[in-house]
Amino acid sequence: MTSPDKTSPDKTSPDKNSPDKNSPDTTLPDMISPDMTSPVPAPPELAALRSPAAVRARCHLVLDHVLAGHSPHFTVEEGALGAVADYVAAVTRQDYPTLDIPYHSRWRHFDAGGLDRWGALAAGLTSTEPAERARIMIDLAVVSVLLDAGAGDAWRYHEEASGLTIGRSEGLAVASFNMFAAGVFSSDPTNPLRADAPALIRLDAGTLAAHFQVSEANPLVGLEGRVRLVNRLGAALAARPDLFGDGVFRPGHLYDALAPQARLGRLPAARILEALLDGLSVIWPSGVSVDGVALGDVGRHPAVTVPDRSNGIVPFHKLSQWLTYSLLEPFETAGLAVTELDALTALPEYRNGGLLVDLGLIVPRAPIDPAQKHAVSSELVVEWRALTVALMDRLADEVRGQLGLDASLFPLAKLLQGGTWTAGRRIAAERRPPAGPPPIAIDADGTVF
Incomplete structure (x- = not known):
């Protein structure tokens, strides 16, 4: 299936978001659910889970549980840490010989094939003020x-x-970039380079499938889940004018909400993540809720024992942290310095976690069939993800030693890019050619991994 012709009026040319091409359609569809318009206030113990500090602390509790021999799923072979560090350092030096490593973010993927797609698009924004350019990049x-x-x-x-x-x-990055450039996420055809609530709420599976070239011969995992997530994003934006509103509800207004909080032009990275979790935790269709409070990407594990409503809960916030890493450059483009990057954690996804399994740092107690899918909520997957976060903290120090860089020059954002994500993909291709699927398969719905 070929890419949709953006100029053709036939029904493979998607613009269901803008019924009248001559004027903006900024009315909000009736899709905002009660949990978004009137979210239940989070008590302190649950609100505390919306932080990278909680992700790190509770994942380390799971690591301690496994190291103590209490897990029926995994052991940790601590002696393998050096070999994993050797492998990651070698991959990093191969890809970045000068060790000039960018952040691990969505902006790297937009350059797929060595093409500077954002640079070409931004060339038309030379007269745009820095704040609006940041909003566009955030959108x-x-x-x-x-x-x-x-x-x-x-x-x-x-x-x-x-x-x-x-x-x-x-x-996925290039497909979504081209959708954005075509104005599919904007309800105003005169202002195509934005994403706003009306257009996001109206996005349907047929439109996304057409732009992503999905067919029986070219299937995409979790198509419907992705659409629901984007719809819910639009509804969440409209429900939080304090974070996302200024006449038009769009993600880019997060810049306006957070820029005043920067002291001397410096904004802590954790503040970006916490704002995203505050505003967007309600969007996850499969997220865990406790007493009506949406917690987002969290799991349950017996290693966490606390005497309150957060008992047994391990937060991850993988996509939210990946998004935070991807917002560093937009904020910096507007002249803000994003600080304390290592307050964020490694990303608990299958490339980083697969690397640790494939190189023998995380060891399954029983053989795992890589073709058998496991639920994201299963204790095995929750434990694997938590071990990934905790062990990547240890791995970071080892790799820094190998490369002769300290944490200020080589934060986790660069370890991931240099780094573990590429290394995980490469070792998977070596172990399970040619496609290189992860060593543990996930029954994903398109909203977690």
Whole structure:
């Protein structure tokens, strides 16, 4: 299936978001659910789970549980840490010989095939003020990241302009970038380079499938889940004018909400994540709720024992943290310095976690069939994800030693890019050629991994 013709009026040319092409349709569809318009206030113990500190602390509790021999699923072979560090350091030096490593973010994927797509688009924004440029970048990053769960092994995106055919995260990035550039996420045809609540709420599976070139021969994992996530994003934006509203509800207004909080032009990275979790925790269709409070991407594990309503809960916030990493550059573009990057954690996804399994740091107690899918909520997957977060903290120090860099020069955002994500993909391809699926398969709905 070829890329949709953006100028054709037939029904494969998606613009269901703007019924009248001559004027903006900014009315909000009736899709905002009660849990978004009147969210239940989170008590302190549950609100505390919306922080990277809680992710790190509770994942380390799971690591302690496994190291004590209490897990029926995994052991940790601590002696393998050095070998994993050697492998990651070698991959990092191969890809970045000068060790000039960018952040791990969605912006790397937009450059798939060596093409500077954002640079070409931004060339038309030279007269745009820095704050609006940041809003545009945030709009793009948010919708693209939320469409960035695992694509599956079969899906590919063909970009007509470049002639490239691209799969996995890079293909999803390029497909969503081209959707954004075409104005599909904007309800105003005179202002296409934005994502706003009316257009996001109206997005349907047919439109996304057309732009992502989905067909029986080119299946995409979790298509419906991705659409629901984008719809819920739009509804959440409209429900939080304090974070996302200024006449138009869009993710980019997060810049306006957070910029005044920067002291001397410095904004802590955790503040970005906490704002995202505050505003967007309600969007996750499969997220856990406790007493009506939406907690987002969390799991349950017996290693966490506390005497309150957060008992047994391990937060991850993978896509939210991936989004935070992807918002560093938009904020910096507007002149803010984002600080304390290592307050964020490693990303508990299958490339980082798969690396640790494939190189023998995380060891299954029984053989795991890589073709058998496990639920995201299963104790085995929750434990694997938590071990990934905790062990990546230890791995970071080892790799820094190998490369001769300290944490200020080589934060987790660069370890992931340098780094563990690429290393996880490479070792998977070596162990399970040719596609390189992860060693543990996840029954994903397009909203977590």
